[in-house]
Amino acid sequence: MLDETARGVFTIAATPFLPDGAVDFDSIDSLTDAYLRLGATGLTILGMMGEAGKLSAGESEAIVRRVTGRAGVPVVVGVSAPGFAAMKALADTSMQAGAAGVMVAPPPSLRTDEQILGYYHNVAETLGDIPFVLQDFPLATGVQIPVRVILQIVRDCPTCVMLKHEDWPGLEKITALRRAGEAGDRRISILCGNGGMYLLEEMLRGADGAMTGFAYPEMMAQVVAACEAGETDRARDIFDAYMPMIRYEAQPGLGLAIRKYSLAERGFIAHPVVRRPGAGLSRDAMQEIDTLAARQAMRLQALDL
Template identity: 60%
Template sequence: MLDANAKGVYVIAPTPFHDDGRVDDASIDRMTDFFLEAGCTGITALGMMGEAPKLDGEEARAIASRIIKRAGNTPVVIGVSAPGFAAMRTLSRAVMDAGAAGVMIAPPSSLKTDDQIVNYYAQAVEAIGPDIPFVIQDYPLAIGVVMTPGVIRRIVQDNPSAVMLKHEDWPGLEKISALRGFEQDGSMRHISILCGNGGLFLDFECERGADGAMTGYAFPDMLVDVVKLSQAGKREEAHDLFDAHLPMIRYEQQPGAGLAVRKYVLQRRGIISSQAQRKPGGAISATARAEVDYLLSRLAKHDPRAGKRIG
């Protein structure tokens, strides 16, 4: 079961599709195997970059179960955010029965006040049950809900099953420091903090007290290395590796194009068979592909993994 001491890299898994939009089970297996071989300490599926809203309930449960089974003893977190609590409860119970380590819940964009946010999480816990450990997803740039450090502290203190924050505020370094400060002064119990945003700020997030990453950059093996180097106190090595990847990370972070870029690189690396997104979804242009290829060729001068195909 997921707990507050989780560390490392919980990679966000995209959902592989065939060109015609069918779920690609073989690519799911190959992708899961790659994540484990890359040293990821966990996997998060059916998140925003997993195209979860494009799946029906049966598909979502099947994909989650397949990844959980393939991952073996590696913890898997499943995104269960939904417009209503009935769907959230059904999916949460199904994936936990299948062996998930916990679930991730994002606040709906309709929440405007601190009390509304705190009450929403209390109701979500009531719906899924207090026995299911959950991740608070804090992604104001995409969701439009701003959770201050004080609000997160209230959610954590009110709900013992809140064990992790997926920190994806931007800028958010001061938020990490504030939350760790609450722990130091005893006003908030310890929780795991894993960070998103494609790894764009991971170098300093680790130094501010984050426990690692929960994101989906196309080189999760690099994220694993950066987190390990940072935790070992090898600051210069961590920053040198991170800096080599930064142009590619930046390119992948383009709003609206990020998933297409990520799937293209994963396909180039031999991890998934197709870069297809399920409709509605876009694809990168030939010019963009050429730019990505150029970035990868430059990256390969510093990290040979950028020039190798897996499998």
């Protein structure tokens, strides 16, 4: 079961599709194997990058069973839904299939601190003893969750064991949460997203690792390991080598298509298909990614990685 001590890299998994839009279960297997081979200590599925909103309930359950049956590491399942009944159904199915916990993002309708707090009280009550991750991603949800509200959720909801930190800018939030933990508040795991854009600084601020879908998960594993070993300069060298690709992936509206193209080029999935509705890549964009990948390989060779 997921708990407050979780550390490392919980790679956000893409959902592979066939050219006709059907779920590509063979590529789920190969992608899962690749993530683990490249250093993932856990996986997160059916998140925003997993195109969860485009899946049927049956497809979601089938994907959960496929990944949990293969991974051999803790699997977190995104169960965000407009209603609590759907959230509960997928959460129960996921835990029965062997998931370690679930992740819940706030709905865009929440406007006040009291509404946010009340919502997560209801989440905790709905999920029962299932441990959950609070996803803090205001750029996508439009919901700003202040530090004091996060701390109150953690105090009131013992099953909230992790924060997926994706505020931007958000480094001060990590510092404030860690200081609160030092002052006596319950310390929960903090894993960070944003495509790895700020992973180095996030680790130095006290994060426990990464939870994002950058197409080169080995970067996250290597940076986290170097930071935990106190090898900050090496962590910086590794991070800098990948930064141009991280920056390119961060393009709003195209990030998923870019990641899927890279995953397909690396042989991890068979097709770079983004399920409709979704953006595709032009030939020019593909050439830009290929150039970035080639130059990245040269930098890594110079670092002997």
